Amino acid sequence: MREVFQQELREVQDGLVEIATLVAQAIEKATRAFNESNVSLAEEVIADDHLIDQRAQALDELAITILARQQPVARDLRIVVSALRISASLERMGDLATHISQLARYRFPDKVVPKSLRPTFIEMGALDVEIARKLVTLLENEDVELAKAIRNEDDKVDALHLSVFDKVLGETWKGQAVDTVDSTLASRYHERFADHAVAIAQKVDYLATGDWVPEPVG
Template sequence: MREVFHQALEDIQTRLVEIAELVTVAIDKATIAFETGDVSLAEEVIADDARIDELALSVDELAIDTLAMQQPVARDLRIIVSALRTSASLERMGDLAEHIAQLARSRFPERAIPKGLKSTFVKMGKLDVSVARTLVELLRTQDLAFAAQIRDADDLIDELHATVYEKVLSEAFSGDVGHVIDAALASRYHERFGDHAVSIAKKIVYLATGDWTGSTDPEIAAADERTSHFGV
């Protein structure tokens, strides 16, 4: 029975990594579409979100079946519950990439980025893509050093998010109401994307160390025994 349980956990981990990889592709394409006004790229992101939703649902179904058949307790139960929550966060990250793509599509043939904010959104986009790629490695390896990188990148995203609001609310901003709304929404989507990645990272850290604060101190990470099966 333990072999069956471990196989189920391996399958769950594999599917979570696959979803994270699709999310990475989605946010990469969405940010490019938002920056360049590439409506074809935006349409690809919107269409491909269904695949992310489908895979997230398959993870949930597998996790629930495992709960029902194996009836795990203690740490094993926490692993399954964390997988369910991770799946939900990844699905939401896919939705946020889709929202950014929808903004790009709605403004076509113009670009959605208001004047004076291009460099800020380019930086936010690159950070979100970096966060997504790092999250793939964290889910694949459970190496807590990746969790620290996600946290640090999210801090930078938060700082950029604050500057967007400062700029659009300043008297010097020349955009109209539509530009203000677009900038505020896009900035919020970028910021929430990073937050969901941090939430997943905290779950991985907790499973590895028992520390729910999300600490990724190098000494803790070095002491952690690296294992597979989604943190078992």
């Protein structure tokens, strides 16, 4: 029975890695679609979001079955409960990649944001992609140094997010109302994507070390 339980826990971990991989692929395509005004990539991300949702639901059902049948305790219980919360964050990250893609689709063939903000969004998108890739590796091997790296890169995303607000609220801003709305929404989507990754990194760090670091506010 113990061997079956351990196999089920491995299936949970493998499921999280699979979902995280799909999320990393989604955000890479979404940021390219956003920055390049590539409607084909945008449509691909939007169409494939259900795959992330389906795998997250299947993993949740497995975790609930484990809780009901195996009644885990101590660290094993924390692993299963954390998996449910991580799955929810990954599903939300997939949704955010979809939101970024929807903005690209709505504004096609135009770019979503004015020229003055495009370098900021290119940098923000690159950071989100790197964070997502690191998250896949973190879920594979629980490397706490990767958890720290994700938090550090999230700080950079936060700074860029604030710079977007400073820009659109500044006296020199010449954008139309739609530019202001699109820019602030897009910036928020990028920022929240990174925040969810930090929340996941925190849970993995806790499982690996037993040390709890408060989640970011925002």
